[in-house]
Amino acid sequence: MEIRENDLIKRLKRFEQKSGRVIRGIGDDGAVVDMPGGRYVFVQDALVEHIHFEFSFMDTFSIGKKSIYVNVSDILSMGADPLYFLVTIGIPWNISYKKILDLYKGMRRAALEFNITLLGGDTVETKGDFFIDVSMVGILKKDTYLGRNTAKTGDFIGVTEWLGESAEGLYRLQNNMIPKKPCRYIKRYREPKPPYNIWKELMKRDITNAMMDVSDGLIIDLERMMIESKKGAVIHVEDIPVPKTLKKEGREHLAFSGGEDYQLLFTFGEDKLVDFNEMKKEGFNVSLIGKVVRGKGVKILKNGKEITISSKGYEHFGDNT
Amino acid sequence: MEIRENDLIKRLKRFEQKSGRVIRGIGDDGAVVDMPGGRYVFVQDALVEHIHFEFSFMDTFSIGKKSIYVNVSDILSMGADPLYFLVTIGIPWNISYKKILDLYKGMRRAALEFNITLLGGDTVETKGDFFIDVSMVGILKKDTYLGRNTAKTGDFIGVTEWLGESAEGLYRLQNNMIPKKPCRYIKRYREPKPPYNIWKELMKRDITNAMMDVSDGLIIDLERMMIESKKGAVIHVEDIPVPKTLKKEGREHLAFSGGEDYQLLFTFGEDKLVDFNEMKKEGFNVSLIGKVVRGKGVKILKNGKEITISSKGYEHFGDNT
Numbered sequence: 204m205e206i207r208e209n210d211l212i213k214r215l216k217r218f219e220q221k222s223g224r225v226i227r228g229i230g231d232d233g234a235v236v237d238m239p240g241g242r243y244v245f246v247q248d249a250l251v252e253h254i255h256f257e258f259s260f261m262d263t264f265s266i267g268k269k270s271i272y273v274n275v276s277d278i279l280s281m282g283a284d285p286l287y288f289l290v291t292i293g294i295p296w297n298i299s300y301k302k303i304l305d306l307y308k309g310m311r312r313a314a315l316e317f318n319i320t321l322l323g324g325d326t327v328e329t330k331g332d333f334f335i336d337v338s339m340v341g342i343l344k345k346d347t348y349l350g351r352n353t354a355k356t357g358d359f360i361g362v363t364e365w366l367g368e369s370a371e372g373l374y375r376l377q378n379n380m381i382p383k384k385p386c387r388y389i390k391r392y393r394e395p396k397p398p399y400n401i402w403k404e405l406m407k408r409d410i411t412n413a414m415m416d417v418s419d420g421l422i423i424d425l426e427r428m429m430i431e432s433k434k435g436a437v438i439h440v441e442d443i444p445v446p447k448t449l450k451k452e453g454r455e456h457l458a459f460s461g462g463e464d465y466q467l468l469f470t471f472g473e474d475k476l477v478d479f480n481e482m483k484k485e486g487f488n489v490s491l492i493g494k495v496v497r498g499k500g501v502k503i504l505k506n507g508k509e510i511t512i513s514s515k516g517y518e519h520f521g522d523n524t
Numbered sequence: 525m526e527i528r529e530n531d532l533i534k535r536l537k538r539f540e541q542k543s544g545r546v547i548r549g550i551g552d553d554g555a556v557v558d559m560p561g562g563r564y565v566f567v568q569d570a571l572v573e574h575i576h577f578e579f580s581f582m583d584t585f586s587i588g589k590k591s592i593y594v595n596v597s598d599i600l601s602m603g604a605d606p607l608y609f610l611v612t613i614g615i616p617w618n619i620s621y622k623k624i625l626d627l628y629k630g631m632r633r634a635a636l637e638f639n640i641t642l643l644g645g646d647t648v649e650t651k652g653d654f655f656i657d658v659s660m661v662g663i664l665k666k667d668t669y670l671g672r673n674t675a676k677t678g679d680f681i682g683v684t685e686w687l688g689e690s691a692e693g694l695y696r697l698q699n700n701m702i703p704k705k706p707c708r709y710i711k712r713y714r715e716p717k718p719p720y721n722i723w724k725e726l727m728k729r730d731i732t733n734a735m736m737d738v739s740d741g742l743i744i745d746l747e748r749m750m751i752e753s754k755k756g757a758v759i760h761v762e763d764i765p766v767p768k769t770l771k772k773e774g775r776e777h778l779a780f781s782g783g784e785d786y787q788l789l790f791t792f793g794e795d796k797l798v799d800f801n802e803m804k805k806e807g808f809n810v811s812l813i814g815k816v817v818r819g820k821g822v823k824i825l826k827n828g829k830e831i832t833i834s835s836k837g838y839e840h841f842g843d844n845t
Contacts, residue, residue, distance in 0.1 A: 225608075225641060234643035236608060240561020245643045247610040247659055253651040287546075287557060289568040291657045320546060322555035322566045330574040331652020336612045338568055338659035 227350055230431070232277040232415055233341075235348045242343040244283035248273045249336035258333075260376045263302040265393040266335060267309025274339040275317050276397040276416040276465040282349035282406070283341035285317050289324040293334040306335070317399065344406050349469070354413035354432035358470035358495040361411075361479065363398040364488045365391075365444050366421055370461020371454060388446075395465040401487050402467060408478045414469040420460040422512055424468060426501050438493030440505040459503075459512045470495055548671055551752070553598040553736055554662075556669045563664040565604035569594050570657035579654075581697045584623040586714040587656060588630025595660040596638050597718040597737040597786040603670035603727065604662035606638050610645040614655040627656070638720065665727050670790070675734035675753035679791035679816040682732075682800065684719040685809045686712075686765050687742055691782020692775060709767075716786040722808050723788060729799045735790040741781040743833055745789060747822050759814030761826040780824075780833045791816050 226242065227235040233246040250256060250270050261269075271288070278285040290310065294303060314321060319339070347353075372392030375381060381389065397416070405411055413432060417424050421443070429436050445458040471479060482489055503510050547563065548556040554567040571577060571591050582590075592609070599606040611631065615624060635642060640660070668674075693713030696702060702710065718737070726732055734753060738745050742764070750757050766779040792800060803810055824831050 225643065229642070229644045234608075234610075236643065238559075238561055240559055245608065245610055245661070247612055247645045247657075249612045249614070249646050249648050249657070251614060251648050251650055254649050287555075287566065289555075289566055289659055291568055291570045293570070293572060293655060321550070322546065322557065323550045324568045325570050325657070327570050327572050327655075328575050329572055329653055329655070332650055334614060334648075334650070334655065336568075336570070336646070336657045338610055340566070340661070 227281075227348055231350050231352070232280040233283070235281060235343065242346065242348070244278055244281045244341045244343060244348070245338070246274050246277040246341075247336065247338040248277060249334055251334045252332040260373075261393050263306040264309035264312075267306040267311075268313040268394045268396075270335045270337045271310055271313035271317075271319075272395050272397055272465060273418070274337045275313075275319070276395075276418070278339055278341035279397055279399070279402045280349065280414050280416045280467065281341070281343070282345065282347070282411070282414060283343045285319045285339055285341040287320050287322050288314070288337055288339040289322050290338075291325040291327065291336045293327050293329040293332070293336075295329050295331065295333055298333060313396075316396070345409070349411055349414035351413060351415050351428045351431035354428060354434050354470040354495045355472065356434060356495055356497055358412055358472055359476065359479070359491055360425070360436060360438060360493040360495060361469050361471060362417070362421070362444065362490050362492055363401045363467045365446050365458075366417065366464050366466060367445055367449050367454070367458030367461045368392075369395055369463040369465070370457040371446070371449055373463075374454065374457065392463065395463060397465055398467060398488075401482075401489060404482055404485075404487055405467075405469065408475070408482065410471045410475045410478050410482075411469040412471055414467060417462075417464045417466045417468050419462045421468070422459050422501055422503070428468065428470075429495075429499060429501060432495070433499070435496045435498035435500050435502065436493055437496055437502045437504060440503060440510070442490055442492045444488075444490045456512065548602075548669055552671050552673070553601040554604070556602060556664065563667065563669070565599055565602045565662045565664060565669070566659070567595050567598040567662075568657065568659040569598060570655055572655040573653040581694075582714050584627040585630035585633075588627040588632075589634040589715045589717075591656045591658045592631055592634035592638075592640075593716050593718060593786060594739070595658045596634075596640070596720075597716075597739070599660055599662035600718055600720070600723050601670065601735050601737045601788065602662070602664070603666065603668070603732070603735060604664045606640045606660055606662040608641050608643050609635070609658055609660040610643050611659075612646040612648065612657045614648050614650040614653070614657075616650050616652065616654055619654060634717075637717070666730070670732055670735035672734060672736050672749045672752035675749060675755050675791040675816045676793065677755060677816055677818050679733055679793055680797065680800070680812055681746070681757060681759060681814040681816060682790050682792060682810050682812055683738070683742070683765065684722045684788045686767050686779075687738065687785050687787060688766055688770050688775070688779030688782045689713075690716055690784040690786070691778035692767070692770055694784075695775065695778065713784065716784060718786055719788060719809075722803075722810060725803055725808055726788075726790065729796070729803070731792045731796045731799050731803075732790040733792055735788060738783075738785045738787045738789050740783045742789070743780050743822055743824070749789065749791075750816075750820060750822060753816070754820070756817045756819035756821050756823065757814055758817055758823045758825060761824060761831070763811055763813045765809075765811045765813075777833065
């Protein structure tokens, strides 16, 4: 599906009508449109049963929250504040009414956390699977958006909080390692709340040049940012924020290739390093993991030596043919 | 589903956060939001396989067009010009790539007709059925929206073009009455293009007080408008724009209870009657079908006598117990 989707996006770009008011269209976390009174960001993201979740791993309350979080994450990534959303839910005949209400309760809880308002949408019956599709609009904080295409040579690369938590959560659910009280990993998988407070501080200090959310995995997402920015990246394994448990249990690779963390990946100029370090001192959980360079691709260094990351872990560069 | 959906909408209204900027929220064709620079209308409507269409009756090109039309229809109904849209498509594994491209071609064709721009969205695989979910934003033509709740006592009730065409088209498809070249009815069912030119003229002349699109059937939709406006309506069967063929073949009832025509139902004050009649003379296909009165419900008169409409046709009032 990945290849087909990339191909589709390319074709879609051709379909896209040119409009002077669309500042950033298909191919980023969201689209940026110049409208009278402000620059708005539009996103739309769906969660589908059997593809994005299983009811055995997640209840509808969490699905409701997550459907909001993944869209808020895209809005924040563009440098915009979320404002309003609409939702279509596709309900199979055999789902209980209580579960649907729980879904809305979850959405509402998440919406309150970001002070966003439900405007409406659609409720449809399906013969097959359950789905929830949220569209959201936000307003840019500044005149310029933070895209995947705005990283500059020499920029530092930063990331928020922890990576691999969500993938570890899914691993634990799939392997029946489920404690009575959900651990931080399962919680992150079910309800990946975007790091709103860190984002606000980054915005306030005007630190970032480029930004995206880590939805498919650090390496693949950083590669995408570098392709869009026509740059390369060098990152240091030692500096990636990997939870200790993952290292201890040999699942460190989940921090590199595991998806659905919905942390923010961003770049910033050298002149903002003081601000960045001040944030760290003030307790904001941000990590400096590398630098943007001329060229292309993502070079991964461990103890100064280049390595490659496979889905099962990393190997020294060249081992992986 | 109808009852569950109405119940859900009621509960949703309670969930809705109060915001001074939301002028009209859940319960109309679209939501109206006061944003810096203008008043915007947001809508989101999905088409789902087996519920809204069957591939045996419709190709993906038409589905693409229809997915745009039903959302444009909601935007126009609120008195707004459509601007931008996003789309999520849920694609089962067994659908051909050509069919997906045809879907986008259909969307693009319809988008060009209304000069609207695709901003992005989501492409997801499904294990079950195909679905397409479009969200759209438009901008109000005037300061005030045209809702379901703005009909006034004494208003005339008007409707655009023909009613029952789409239901007749579905009837013909279901009964294998399919000509080589699609007839107007099957065409209306597959590609119900909103009456944009008539709408523009209605807007230009500032004729309408209330407006909605006829998506579920004239009587049920007019009832909904009257409930929201806290008024009643009297309509005359003789004045409903029913295609001659439907009368001849005994399916006149499809004009009253058949859905998916996506014609515009509107009310206007007596002071606008001259304008309305001028439009007719200029060739715009609009019909005056009744009046808004104090009270509630929809009273249907035939030759001056009250009748009721069942799904199979109409009977004299009181016959239908």
